Amino acid sequence: MFKKILIANRGEIAVRVIKACQELGITATAVYSEADRSSLHVQSADEAVYVGAAPAGESYLNIDVIIQAAKDTGCEAIHPGYGFLAENAEFVLRCEEEGIVFIGPNSKAMKLVGDKIRSRLAMEKAGITIIPGMKGDLQDPSKYISEAEIIGYPVMVKASAGGGGKGMRIVYKEADLRPALEAGKREAKAAFGNDSVYLEKYIEEPRHVEFQVLADNFGNTVHIFERECSIQRRHQKIVEESPSVALETDLREKMGKVACKVIQVSGYNNAGTVEFLLDKDKKFYFLEVNARLQVEHPVTELISGIDLVLQQIEIAAGKKLAFKQKGLQQKGHAIECRIYAEDPQNNFLPSSGKVLFLKEPSGPGVRFDCGIYSGCDVPVYYDPILAKLIVWAENRDKACRRMLKALADCVVLGIKTNIEFLKDLIGHPRFKEGKTTTNFIQKNFPDWSPPEKPENLKELALAAAAFNSQKSSFQGGGYGAEPKEVYSPWTKLGKWSIGGGK
Amino acid sequence: MFKKILIANRGEIAVRVIKACQELGITATAVYSEADRSSLHVQSADEAVYVGAAPAGESYLNIDVIIQAAKDTGCEAIHPGYGFLAENAEFVLRCEEEGIVFIGPNSKAMKLVGDKIRSRLAMEKAGITIIPGMKGDLQDPSKYISEAEIIGYPVMVKASAGGGGKGMRIVYKEADLRPALEAGKREAKAAFGNDSVYLEKYIEEPRHVEFQVLADNFGNTVHIFERECSIQRRHQKIVEESPSVALETDLREKMGKVACKVIQVSGYNNAGTVEFLLDKDKKFYFLEVNARLQVEHPVTELISGIDLVLQQIEIAAGKKLAFKQKGLQQKGHAIECRIYAEDPQNNFLPSSGKVLFLKEPSGPGVRFDCGIYSGCDVPVYYDPILAKLIVWAENRDKACRRMLKALADCVVLGIKTNIEFLKDLIGHPRFKEGKTTTNFIQKNFPDWSPPEKPENLKELALAAAAFNSQKSSFQGGGYGAEPKEVYSPWTKLGKWSIGGGK
Amino acid sequence: MDYEFIIDGALAEVSLDKKEEKFIISLGKNSFKADICWISENVISLLLGGKSYCLHLASDKKQTHININGYYFYIKEPSDETLDFAGGEQASEKDALFIKAPMPGKVIKIYVKEKQDVHKNQTLAVVEAMKMENEIKSSLEGQVKKINAAPGDLVDPDMVLIDLETK
């Protein structure tokens, strides 16, 4: 087993991986940019290395600096989290060259699945159903126009190098294609350092169903069932769950087998996710492989009892999978909600700034993977994901109730978040019925505004503001102490003496 | 289903039950004594009723006041938690008379299992092996002496009315019997309002293994496997786990069947626990039935996926059990550590006062059932349990690692706790080997003192005290703001005008 | 004690009186007796007619943020600026001439030049924050008077990126 691992990421996923390392007795080395000195992942880690200025390109995306940090601190392996360098084949290759274990797939498989066009070709050849899409060269803009003609509108512009909705655009007519390509390329460049994009047929009202897969270095491959991630806004997943209400045992087995085949065809090892679109007639199309730990991995952990980060580390350390497909079980129901720093009332635009107060939800069956704390700054530079709220319960109905209670218990003051929106979403009758297709939000929340607030609560809010003012007055404008507080923790201890005398 | 439930308890268990009610959409009504106005359970509840002065006898143990509170607020049911009135047959009878559903067993079963002597007789008659012990009358002190002769020393003094180690004494010779009886009676009176005690044979170095049982109102009984609770100090459980390392499948099935039989013989319904002693030769003896939700119930919830509080409420509401014995499964390994307000360096004496700071542990597989918060007061009047830390992992070894990490992540400043002791305990080689008998602490920690602190951390602690002093100086003795804090949340908003003018 | 606040864009009055360890809260015709306990700097426990409310609150320069039972409220102190909005239409038309970023972020592209004519809904600039690009459009027909930002600049929602003028 490794003695020391560098975590090349920030936020909640860095904290999650750091905890996993520490449980295993592995020293966890964090990296941080100028904007992140006071971030939670730096506090959680055993070691921390400064890697550059705030923009990701100068720190978290800077391969040379990350590699140097690993070498300087004697890390034997690097866990990339998701985003940043997680799916950068060049980085994986560099790790291989430097003799540092990359906790993820080998560079060859990464390169193949990372190139959406090559991987689609490989899958087609292996007899796996894919969505009709372009296969040709990517340089000439005019070629996109003719490809779109062949595929038939609507088409989707997608980034070759990454996922997460970055760089995606739906185009309904030729006139909109060029601006969509430009914007997509720009976003792709910013997110993945690679501006290549491609086109595919846009399937309307499908479900997004993906399979979690583990493959060790000895050719053993298992899938750990599906996650349904149909609830998306701007092609960004918001809510994920397992099991999917759309899958019967037979279809699950069939799709799981195809997912394992995709992984084997790709020569892929470590943890990965095979994404499918499932249409109304329950036909499924291979979309792509996400060659990383997914944001939504906890959903799978809760229904299977398998710790995916632990598995990633053990596989990377050369261990064989300790279980077989038959031994795996999907139990109960898990749902994840992503808590984003965004303002649903201001067109879901990002909301950065100071978190004045955070109350973390907790309780039986509640997990909160969190990257923030009361008083922290949310910088403008990085992904708006603040935390993930994941619940498990015996069945979907109970999981929904648990999620609603946990969302109400999760309080973030100071910046805007999507928590109120999520409450409306999980509480929506169509969600309860499982009518979750990828256009769910567009259809059911075309123009969301916060629910009418009960008048009595509004009155209490005003009373609270008055108490607050009153308190300030009593305290002469300084920090208020509770009425019960007899002594201030800040007034005591440690007299100083000038000049070094005793 | 009920619309409103009164929770006749305080602390972490009240918070746990309140959350369960709220998830079900049931209004949760808390009760609070004079010492508990600012306690967490009052904040968590939907309603709160003042029930009297701080001493439990004048509030939480006052049957009339609790019943009146339920009637005044229109509660259809009362959940008693553990301790206080949870196993008081008189209270259960009163609820039945008043037409309030008691969420627990019926009064007849409660009376039977609550009377350790009658229940032992009933079990003996039903062919269930019990520990040799007294059967006779309890009034005359001299009878205890002759009973002890018959049983043979060492004998154990136990409270007839309750559990949790309250009123328990081991007596090795006749001379010590009378003082032990007196002390036992006093403690039993204080804890349960009933001073009757009895004697039984003291079995040395056994394991304490108990079975969780659920029985609905239609005669259906299932057990949800065992918990091993051998790690005790002063007959008070500290660490509990499931599965027990001492049980093989055959023995588990056998004991589980006996546990169900005990419940059926007793005419018991709702959730209960059947306690056994397991000796070195794997012979097991029925000890008693705990007619309540146990402190350690989360251990069972984590390995089985069954929410016991939810089951309690559904059974009390007249629902049939939704599962059968065959459908239940014990998965992975769960361990619970009880966080007590006590000072291990001051003979484990209770430690009350103000919690200056609390950091709750969290992460995958970590559950923290907590009754305190940063700034709360821990009163001298009630049980010293502050919180319970429960972890789940794929196997016992991983669960131990996870527990060690979570204990290190759990910070309580201001009052003393047993956290450091628990870390030493879980990390002890004999614990890892599963050599957990009830004398584990006596044997392995006869005289515990905190581990040697690393010299470099001591230096950092001194540095921290210096930073703290420096900060106070900068701030002129007031509350310190972080260097980054530009504005105080207390200086703004709400000018007041005297005399009601605009 | 009387207080005035702005909530949901409207002025509201609250008055607090202390009576036998409890507070009388008066809002217009309504009046409640509340048992109030400050739990910490950011948490108030309030018992009101048997009901228990847990209020979370925090203030920054602009407002007090309050959460009750999962609902969010934003309360400001009345000030000259906030009272200004009573001016109505004129103010909002005037505002449309000052093009600001919708959120803090980095300017990616400026599509227009000074003196250039712009039509309604024309994209003027792109600002990126948290890896999301957002187009800033003109809400009226006019001409670019002045450009105050360049690609690469970090901007705040208070900063005017582009000054327009009506023709």
Add this chain to the structure above:
Amino acid sequence: MDYEFIIDGALAEVSLDKKEEKFIISLGKNSFKADICWISENVISLLLGGKSYCLHLASDKKQTHININGYYFYIKEPSDETLDFAGGEQASEKDALFIKAPMPGKVIKIYVKEKQDVHKNQTLAVVEAMKMENEIKSSLEGQVKKINAAPGDLVDPDMVLIDLETK
């Protein structure tokens, strides 16, 4: 800046100097350069030679409570009282004459009367806290001088319950 503290019953000196945004911490011969960040009122993040430490701290009237990596430290300011203990044996024998409760709690029983002779290890009183009874024993032979508490009283560890005198 120099500071003096009592840790583990011993006097220790620390000195802090600021240099290029970092702190130089000096303890005796040892000296470290640390990057310090106050995370909140109770949390300090400290980077020291590449290692990351998260320090939790809080102070009450008596001491500062500090937790680092799960270890607890209690640090006091030097005072006349704390320096007194250097007096040694005499002080501790004197202390034995003042019988105090080991923890805050309620007096359940007083077993002795004024003027009564007591022997070493004799149980003098029982104090209960959090449902645990604790016997208070004499650590010397002597006589009861004065009894300051009665059953039912709530007592603090600072309060003298019984004054003894040596014979």
